[in-house]
Amino acid sequence: MLSFQGMKTSTKQSAKKLWGGRFSQQTSSLVEQFTQSVSFDQRLARYDVAGSIAHAEMLRKIGLLSKAEAAKIISGLKAIGRDIATGTFVFREELEDVHMNIEAELTRRIGPAAQKLHTGRSRNDQVALDERLYLRDILAQVGTEVAAVQRALVDLATRNKALIMPGFTHLQHAMPVLVAHHLLAYVEMFERDKSRLADAAKRANVMPLGSAAMAGTGFALDRAFVARRLGFAGVTSNSMDSVADRDCLVEFLSCAAMLGMHLSRLAEDFVLWMSPEFGFIDIGDAFCTGSSIMPNKKNPDVLELLRGKCGRLYGNLIALLTVMKGLPMTYNRDMQEDKEPVFNSADTLLAALKTLAAMLRTVTFKPARLAAASDDAFLLATDWADYLVTHGVPFRRAHELVGKAVALSIGRKCRLTGLNAADLRAISGEFDPGVLGIRTAAQSVNAKKTVGSTNPRAVERELAKWAGLLAAQPGRRPGTK
Numbered sequence: 001m002l003s004f005q006g007m008k009t010s011t012k013q014s015a016k017k018l019w020g021g022r023f024s025q026q027t028s029s030l031v032e033q034f035t036q037s038v039s040f041d042q043r044l045a046r047y048d049v050a051g052s053i054a055h056a057e058m059l060r061k062i063g064l065l066s067k068a069e070a071a072k073i074i075s076g077l078k079a080i081g082r083d084i085a086t087g088t089f090v091f092r093e094e095l096e097d098v099h100m101n102i103e104a105e106l107t108r109r110i111g112p113a114a115q116k117l118h119t120g121r122s123r124n125d126q127v128a129l130d131e132r133l134y135l136r137d138i139l140a141q142v143g144t145e146v147a148a149v150q151r152a153l154v155d156l157a158t159r160n161k162a163l164i165m166p167g168f169t170h171l172q173h174a175m176p177v178l179v180a181h182h183l184l185a186y187v188e189m190f191e192r193d194k195s196r197l198a199d200a201a202k203r204a205n206v207m208p209l210g211s212a213a214m215a216g217t218g219f220a221l222d223r224a225f226v227a228r229r230l231g232f233a234g235v236t237s238n239s240m241d242s243v244a245d246r247d248c249l250v251e252f253l254s255c256a257a258m259l260g261m262h263l264s265r266l267a268e269d270f271v272l273w274m275s276p277e278f279g280f281i282d283i284g285d286a287f288c289t290g291s292s293i294m295p296n297k298k299n300p301d302v303l304e305l306l307r308g309k310c311g312r313l314y315g316n317l318i319a320l321l322t323v324m325k326g327l328p329m330t331y332n333r334d335m336q337e338d339k340e341p342v343f344n345s346a347d348t349l350l351a352a353l354k355t356l357a358a359m360l361r362t363v364t365f366k367p368a369r370l371a372a373a374s375d376d377a378f379l380l381a382t383d384w385a386d387y388l389v390t391h392g393v394p395f396r397r398a399h400e401l402v403g404k405a406v407a408l409s410i411g412r413k414c415r416l417t418g419l420n421a422a423d424l425r426a427i428s429g430e431f432d433p434g435v436l437g438i439r440t441a442a443q444s445v446n447a448k449k450t451v452g453s454t455n456p457r458a459v460e461r462e463l464a465k466w467a468g469l470l471a472a473q474p475g476r477r478p479g480t481k
Helices: 029-035 038-061 067-086 098-116 123-159 179-204 223-230 239-244 247-274 301-324 333-360 367-374 377-390 395-412 421-427 433-437 441-447 456-471
Strands: 008-010 090-092 164-169 172-178
Touching: 038 067, 038 090, 038 098, 038 123, 038 223, 038 333, 067 098, 090 098, 098 123, 123 179, 123 239, 123 247, 123 333, 123 456, 164 179, 164 367, 164 441, 172 179, 172 377, 172 441, 179 247, 179 456, 247 301, 247 333, 301 333, 377 395, 377 433, 377 441, 395 421, 421 433
Parallel strands: 008 090
Antiparallel strands: 164 172
């Protein structure tokens, strides 16, 4: 059968175990099926080969392999790596895991020299190494895709930078904001996600190989040499922690869960905006689906799945936290359960981010609908209160006076700006009728003065800043702006 990566997997049973010297009975086929991990940890195969090559080079350097033995081992590993890359390598479930599969195949191909490769290492530190190598790549890939989403948001914001929409609190009309300002809020969220991913990568970039089973080894391994060959910043300091630690995986899942939360919040906004009740946006047909019974439907399924997959990302984090919470030092087989949540979250994030970035490029805003929604005089209530403050009325008193004006306009079933000077003076002589000059959403956004506000000049500066920052980051796709 084929794995999710197209690698071939065999279910042939009862191979001789590489660890079987002290056992008198053959392993039950039920145990083999229950305990095997190669059906999913084969994803680590190319990292396992890279780690083994570096380990072999180090064993040659310190004299535990001859030059000829090292050359034979490395040549065999590279050949296996090529087969893995082309999908022709057959993984055997009876060999338990990716490590045993590669070692057994190396032995078959080059003979006794392969049996020296495992000198000074254990599968405990070997898998810890493979996972960190894998995680470094995934963290970089996810960061690149987050940047692509940011670019798509900045492009969308730039195309619609003159549009005004109602801003919401409690999902109720609050104050007018620029569409671009709203979209840039998500750019800020995703920037924090990238920062967390980059921090996680720093903590993952420490090499555990050479810790062996849990106590280190009596061989004078040159761990720093292997770390340099594999591009690590340094080596771990405690052999027990090295094989017991899965913090970097948990941290990735935590970053993934928070990123998923941000994706879900963005998706919810866009689902609302696409609904007929809002009618703020349309999304390209290629990123929507229809109904099997209602011919009129155009459903934002991509956005809904972005919301739904957030639950999967949360679940993967909780799964690994739960696996790890009660484990004694050091390695325990429970830790085999660390891989599938990590792989699943990585796949989920990469697919979600790539799809979202592509979808955002098809989004169009509807200026007439946005203008109609923003033409709500109640959105100006805070601007009225601010105006009174500039004319000597304490803010709390100004808030009360404008609140009474709002109540009066509701009672009369008219716009707030439909009141006249006499109406305002009837509320209080403190009510300067000059507030009636504040009548439009454009006046409201232009009046904002604080750094980080929705003022058009401030937003224009932010758009330029983000365009520059994102242009300098990796992952720009050819032909995109």
